[in-house]
Amino acid sequence: MNNNIFVAGHNGMVGRAVHEKLNKNGQNSIFTIDRKSVDLANPEQFEDFVLDNNINEIIFCAAKVGGIKANNDNKFEFLYQNSVMQNNLFNIVRKHKIKKLTFLGSSCIYPRDCKQPIKEEYMLSGRLEETNDAYALAKISGVKFCEILNQSNSFDCRALMPTNIYGYHDNFSIDDSHVIPGLIRKFYEAKKNNNNNVEIWGTGKPYREFMFSEDLGDAISFIHSMKKSDFYKITGPKSLINVGSGDEMQIKDVAIMIADIFDFRGSITFNSSYPDGTPRKRLDLSLLDKTGWKKKHSIKEGLKNTVDWFRENFNSIRK
Ligand code: GDP
Numbered sequence: 001m002n003n004n005i006f007v008a009g010h011n012g013m014v015g016r017a018v019h020e021k022l023n024k025n026g027q028n029s030i031f032t033i034d035r036k037s038v039d040l041a042n043p044e045q046f047e048d049f050v051l052d053n054n055i056n057e058i059i060f061c062a063a064k065v066g067g068i069k070a071n072n073d074n075k076f077e078f079l080y081q082n083s084v085m086q087n088n089l090f091n092i093v094r095k096h097k098i099k100k101l102t103f104l105g106s107s108c109i110y111p112r113d114c115k116q117p118i119k120e121e122y123m124l125s126g127r128l129e130e131t132n133d134a135y136a137l138a139k140i141s142g143v144k145f146c147e148i149l150n151q152s153n154s155f156d157c158r159a160l161m162p163t164n165i166y167g168y169h170d171n172f173s174i175d176d177s178h179v180i181p182g183l184i185r186k187f188y189e190a191k192k193n194n195n196n197n198v199e200i201w202g203t204g205k206p207y208r209e210f211m212f213s214e215d216l217g218d219a220i221s222f223i224h225s226m227k228k229s230d231f232y233k234i235t236g237p238k239s240l241i242n243v244g245s246g247d248e249m250q251i252k253d254v255a256i257m258i259a260d261i262f263d264f265r266g267s268i269t270f271n272s273s274y275p276d277g278t279p280r281k282r283l284d285l286s287l288l289d290k291t292g293w294k295k296k297h298s299i300k301e302g303l304k305n306t307v308d309w310f311r312e313n314f315n316s317i318r319k
Contacts, residue, residue: 003099004029006055008040008089009062013169014104014162017217018059025221031055040085047092057100059224060089068131068201068277070176075134082138090145093157101157102224103146105139107209107242107281108132109161117284120161120240129278143240150237156228158235160220163244163283167213167302168309171318180210180303183255184310187262196266198259201274204252209282211245212302215295219243222293234290241291244283247299257300261307 007022009015010032022030031053038049040062049055064081071078086103093101110118111126123143128136146157166180174185179201186198223231223241235241249257255268297305310317 002029002054003027003057004031004053004055005057005059006031006033006050006053008033008058008060011035011169012061012063012065013167013171013213014165014216014220015061016169017167017213018061018220019217021214021217021221040088041081043088043091046088047095050092050096050098056098057224058089058093058098059102059220060086061104061220063104065135066171066176067178067182068275071132071135072130072275078132079134079138082135083141086138086142086145090142090149093155094149097154099156100224100228101146101155102220103142103157103159104220105143105159105161106135107161107163107244107283108136108278109139109143110281112278114281116280117282118242119284120235120238120242120287123240131275131277147238147240150239156231157239158223158231159238159240160223160243161240161283162216162219163209163211163242163281165211165213165216167216167306169317170213170306172310173318179208179251180254180258180306181310183258184307187258187264188310188314190266191262191264198255198264198266198268200251200255200268200270202251202270202276203272204255204270205250206276206278207248207250207280207282208254209244209246209248210254210299210302211243211247211295212297212299212305214305215245215297215302216243218296219288219293223291226291231291234287241287242283242285243288244285245295245299246285248280248282249299257303258307261304
């Protein structure tokens, strides 16, 4: 049987990176769909699309995502929209015996005060960080669905937990974005308007591990294409695997790196009326290392590429 792979969420930063990578690899039967034609929150539309196209593999990058403020301010939407899409997904996978699923979560599924670096087995070993607990709960339910389906040998559901991602086609709004696109936008505007100060949310003290979207796209397509026996030899039936870069930095240092790229010479101030979120979430990458996958970009290269892309595409991007 042909491998008809559905990349769900191909208009988002991560889905795009996966789609481009699969195309570069010359994989031909790749299917994508725009939200206007098929709403993944609609069970019939989603199911019809899968059946009409004989989809037998899914890489699920579709999600409602956002930075610390968006997550904290819109908990209902983050829990509801992600749960609905995922519930449809897992129902379809189960009902139509989809041969292979790669499901994406996030490092925020792990407890707030987790031992570092975070091993996959630490999931559900403590309380979640409150600013993103709604999103995290939806993703934890996805991980659990994978684990439950994998109890039967006819399923192959791989749950990948990426760290903080940045890159092309990200959301560069001030309010809803993650820290890197948010700061790129702020430094860009400050330079343009000759503004001498840029304000950073929180204390600048938390640490985050950052990964360039092209590296994540590469890792996802690599792991998706691994032989079933090779993959489960590494993860066991739980199928949970961290995907990170090892590039961990304090927020204040990321701000300085971005300021340098823009040649911004003004001051950086910290507004601690905004939340810091979790103090640290460095992933343990021992399982990822065992797969043989390696990242291709340093954080310096990734940030420079992203800023160049942002400048070139400023007029057309989501702001
Ligand atoms: P998180 O990893 O879920 O906390 O997501 P974010 O990427 O949104 O935030 C990471 C850290 O960067 C938090 O400590 C934020 O308070 C801090 N931060 C500093 N300035 C900004 C900003 O302009 N936007 C965002 N989103 N976060 C910022």
